[in-house]
Amino acid sequence: MRRFRRKARLMMKYRDIEYTVLQGVERGVWKWTASVAGVVIMGQAAIKSKAVAAAEKAIDRALAAKKVRLVRPEDKD
Numbered sequence: 001m002r003r004f005r006r007k008a009r010l011m012m013k014y015r016d017i018e019y020t021v022l023q024g025v026e027r028g029v030w031k032w033t034a035s036v037a038g039v040v041i042m043g044q045a046a047i048k049s050k051a052v053a054a055a056e057k058a059i060d061r062a063l064a065a066k067k068v069r070l071v072r073p074e075d076k077d
Helices: 048-066
Strands: 009-014 017-023 030-036 039-045
Touching: 009 048, 017 048, 030 048, 039 048
Parallel strands: none
Antiparallel strands: 009 017, 017 030, 030 039
């Protein structure tokens, strides 16, 4: 009987940007991916909390570099 290890995947949101953190195939590898203004950024870290922190820092850098200003849509009552 074969056992398949299910990957842990987290969809998260930071500064209105969705990003994914998932456990890699190798032990001790967490990968993250985000898309900012149509550009995909990705990376990896040894532990989940560091992957989350790295993803959020990368999102901050990407938004600052492009000077993208996030504006919430106004409610139309």
